Amino acid sequence: MWPGLVGKEPGTDHPPISLDRMIELTTSADVDGREFDGIDLFLFHPHLDPDASDSEIRALADKIAAAGLKVGSLVAPVWPGTVGASAFGSADDRKKFVLAIEKACRIAKILNEHGVREYGVIRIDSAGGVSDWAQDPVGNTKKIAETWREAGKIAEQAGERLAAEGEICWGGMHSWKAMLDTLEATAMPKVVGFQADLAHTYLYLMGYNAPEAALLQPGYGSEEFWPAYKILTDALRPWTLDFHVAQNDGSVHGTGSHDKTGRHCPADDPNGKLEIAKASSYWLKDADKRGIKHICWDGCMFPNETLESAETWKTILATMIKVDEA
Incomplete structure (x- = not known):
C-alpha cells in the first residue's frame, strides 16, 4: 500500500492515495481468474495512525478481510517526520527509532490475533542519509547495528522479524557491501535481515552511491550481468527475509522528502533492465x-495517473504470477 504514500504530497499533482482506494485497485485486478492474495501496509498517516486504538486497528483488519485480502509485511514508521529518526543519530533519535518498532509490533500483534495477518516481516531501514553516514562510516555502522539489535530484541519478543530494504538513499545500506557489513555487525540473522527489492538492488550492481562496490559497468552485456548478479544474491540471499517484485530502468528518482533512490518503473517498461522472473529466482531460491x-509488488513514486490505471495492477499481477511459476 505504500506506493500510495511514499513521495506523495498533499496539494500537489501527486497527493496521497487513500487506503480504501488502494484496496479497491488491488481487488479489481484479475489475470485468468487469479487475484492478489493480500496487501502490505505502511503504518502511518493517512493510511493508519500508528497510535490508533485496538478497536480502530481491528476495524481496519475487518475491512481488509472483508475485501478478501490478507495482510503481509508491515512498514514501521522509522523516518524523521513519522515516529522514528535516524538509527545512527543522537541518543534521542535512536530511542525514537526503537519506539517506532514498538508501535509496529503492537499493531502486528493485533492483526495477527485478528487472523488477517499470518506471515510477513516488519520493514525498516537506517532512516539516515548517506552523506551523514559517510562522516564516520565505522562509527555510524556500529550505531546502526546497536540500534537494530535493540529493535531486534523487541521484535523477537513479539514473534516478529525485521527486514532492512536495500535502498541506496539510506546510509550504511547504500551499497551491497555496506548492507552486508551492517547486517553482520548487527549479528541477529534469524531476526534482523534483508528485504530484497529488484529495483533497488539493481543499483547495488552499478555502485551508484558507492563506485568501489560496483559489480557492473555501463554497457555491460548479459554474459557479464548474470555472474555479477550471482555475486550479489549469493552475498545477501542468506539474509533475505522478504522480497519485492519490481522493475528498474537504470535511473534514480526522488520526490517529496524521499531522497533519490532506485526508480520503480512499470513491469513491462521497454527500458526495464531486469528479466524479472529470472532475477527473482536468484533471490527466492530456498525461500x-x-x-x-x-x-x-513495490511501485513507489509512480505518478498517480499510473497507479490509478487498472492496467498497471493487471500487468504487475501477471508478472508476479510468472515469478511464482519460476
Missing part, C-alpha cells in the same frame, strides 16, 4: 527455509 511466505 521457504528463510520463512518467506509471500512476495510483494
Whole structure:
C-alpha cells in the first residue's frame, strides 16, 4: 500500500492515495481468474495512525478481510517526520527509532490475533542519509547495528522479524557491501535481515552511491550481468527475509522528502533492465527455509495517473504470477 504514500504530497499533482482506494485497485485486478492474495501496509498517516486504538486497528483488519485480502509485511514508521529518526543519530533519535518498532509490533500483534495477518516481516531501514553516514562510516555502522539489535530484541519478543530494504538513499545500506557489513555487525540473522527489492538492488550492481562496490559497468552485456548478479544474491540471499517484485530502468528518482533512490518503473517498461522472473529466482531460491511466505509488488513514486490505471495492477499481477511459476 505504500506506493500510495511514499513521495506523495498533499496539494500537489501527486497527493496521497487513500487506503480504501488502494484496496479497491488491488481487488479489481484479475489475470485468468487469479487475484492478489493480500496487501502490505505502511503504518502511518493517512493510511493508519500508528497510535490508533485496538478497536480502530481491528476495524481496519475487518475491512481488509472483508475485501478478501490478507495482510503481509508491515512498514514501521522509522523516518524523521513519522515516529522514528535516524538509527545512527543522537541518543534521542535512536530511542525514537526503537519506539517506532514498538508501535509496529503492537499493531502486528493485533492483526495477527485478528487472523488477517499470518506471515510477513516488519520493514525498516537506517532512516539516515548517506552523506551523514559517510562522516564516520565505522562509527555510524556500529550505531546502526546497536540500534537494530535493540529493535531486534523487541521484535523477537513479539514473534516478529525485521527486514532492512536495500535502498541506496539510506546510509550504511547504500551499497551491497555496506548492507552486508551492517547486517553482520548487527549479528541477529534469524531476526534482523534483508528485504530484497529488484529495483533497488539493481543499483547495488552499478555502485551508484558507492563506485568501489560496483559489480557492473555501463554497457555491460548479459554474459557479464548474470555472474555479477550471482555475486550479489549469493552475498545477501542468506539474509533475505522478504522480497519485492519490481522493475528498474537504470535511473534514480526522488520526490517529496524521499531522497533519490532506485526508480520503480512499470513491469513491462521497454527500458526495464531486469528479466524479472529470472532475477527473482536468484533471490527466492530456498525461500521457504528463510520463512518467506509471500512476495510483494513495490511501485513507489509512480505518478498517480499510473497507479490509478487498472492496467498497471493487471500487468504487475501477471508478472508476479510468472515469478511464482519460476
